[in-house]
Amino acid sequence: MTLSTIFEWLESTALAAVIQESAYGFPLVVALHILGLTLSVGTLVWVDLRLLGLSLRGMRVSEVYRGLAPWFAAGFLMMFASGAVLFTAYATSAYANVFFRIKMLALLLAALNAVAFHFVGGRRSTAWDAAPRPPATVRIAGLASLLLWVTVIVAGRLMSYTMFSAP
Amino acid sequence: MDSLFAWIETTSVARATANSLALTAALSAIHLLGFTLVMGSALLANLKRLGALLPQCSVAAVLRPANRAILVGLAISVTTGALLFAARATAVSANGTFQLKMLLLLTAAAFHFAVGRNDYVQRPGVAPWARAGAAVSLSLWFALAVTACAFILLE
Numbered sequence: 001m002t003l004s005t006i007f008e009w010l011e012s013t014a015l016a017a018v019i020q021e022s023a024y025g026f027p028l029v030v031a032l033h034i035l036g037l038t039l040s041v042g043t044l045v046w047v048d049l050r051l052l053g054l055s056l057r058g059m060r061v062s063e064v065y066r067g068l069a070p071w072f073a074a075g076f077l078m079m080f081a082s083g084a085v086l087f088t089a090y091a092t093s094a095y096a097n098v099f100f101r102i103k104m105l106a107l108l109l110a111a112l113n114a115v116a117f118h119f120v121g122g123r124r125s126t127a128w129d130a131a132p133r134p135p136a137t138v139r140i141a142g143l144a145s146l147l148l149w150v151t152v153i154v155a156g157r158l159m160s161y162t163m164f165s166a167p
Numbered sequence: 168m169d170s171l172f173a174w175i176e177t178t179s180v181a182r183a184t185a186n187s188l189a190l191t192a193a194l195s196a197i198h199l200l201g202f203t204l205v206m207g208s209a210l211l212a213n214l215k216r217l218g219a220l221l222p223q224c225s226v227a228a229v230l231r232p233a234n235r236a237i238l239v240g241l242a243i244s245v246t247t248g249a250l251l252f253a254a255r256a257t258a259v260s261a262n263g264t265f266q267l268k269m270l271l272l273l274t275a276a277a278f279h280f281a282v283g284r285n286d287y288v289q290r291p292g293v294a295p296w297a298r299a300g301a302a303v304s305l306s307l308w309f310a311l312a313v314t315a316c317a318f319i320l321l322e
Contacts, residue, residue, distance in 0.1 A: 026320075027316075027317075027320035027321055030316070030320055031313065031316035031317070031320060034199075034312075034316050035312055035313070035316065037203065038202065038203045038206035038207065038312060039206070039207075039210070041203050041207065042203045042204065042205075042206045042207020042208070042210060043207045043210060043211065044207075045203075045204065045207050046207065046208075046211055055232045055236075056228075056229070056232060058224065058228055059221060059223070059224050059228070060223075063221060063223060063224075064221070067220045067221045068211075068220070071210065071214075150200060153196065153199055153200055153203060154196040154197075154200070157192065157195055157196035157199050158192050158193075158196060161188060161191070161192035161195075162192075
């Protein structure tokens with residue numbers, strides 16, 4: 001079974017048909033995708049700014065993280081679910097699009113960065129939890145997250161301009 | 168008014184945007200980045216005012232950077248939005264969803280900063296009126312986001 005047969009099967013599902021054919025299916029799911037994005041990345045930015053030591057310096061890193069976590073988690077759930085639904089409808093053309101590939105790569109790197117930070121860097125967080133300016137490795141993780149999410153958003157927006165309009 | 172919009176479309180920046188899909192796409196990507204910052208910061212500010220976030224720190228300590236970031240985000244979105252508007256001024260200004268979007272933008276920003284001002288006073292509890300103001304402010308920003316989605320998707 002090749003990727004293209006999987007994509008063709010996805011595009012033939014009833015879910016894909018709703019997105020492709022109904023007048024409001026597509027705009028509704030894209031709207032959820034964008035709202036999920038502003039909710040998730042919009043709040044995660046503040047964790048990154050705190051890790052960078054650029055804002056909310058008087059608060060503990062763990063406090064900012066825990067306070068915002070439910071909001072960015074809910075936003076990510078919205079964004080991933082709606083993104084998966086959109087992918088089923090346009091799997092073949094999305095996979096072929098260069099900006100989609102850039103977006104997926106940036107998304108993967110952002111996830112790896114978060115996991116690495118959580119399991120490697122986060123272990124010793126008590127040492128710098130209250131520090132206005134965390135150590136360099138922590139600031140690098142914050143900067144990487146910020147840049148990768150900017151890449152995801154820009155590539156995602158460019159995708160919609162290059163995928164659906166005639167060449 | 169119509170002749171003004173027609174004139175805007177003839178300016179060199181408007182024509183440059185209208186004639187380049189790459190420039191239009193880049194501007195709209197930056198437009199969305201700015202708006203993401205606005206929404207995230209509006210959420211941070213108003214959730215704090217509602218008493219739903221970061222109980223250990225003062226309202227002012229959260230509101231000050233959040234409101235500053237809203238202004239930065241608005242500056243980015245309004246600048247890029249103005250250029251995108253210029254390219255199609257006549258058609259876009261006549262669009263009902265766009266008119267609603269502009270109305271909500273002005274209302275949300277004015278209301279947010281009008282009711283937010285009093286909160287700069289550092290105090291431990293959050294008064295009920297401040298909570299109501301925060302709820303209205305959050306609803307206005309959310310309505311703006313939904314209308315912006317409707318404008319771009321249902322045009």
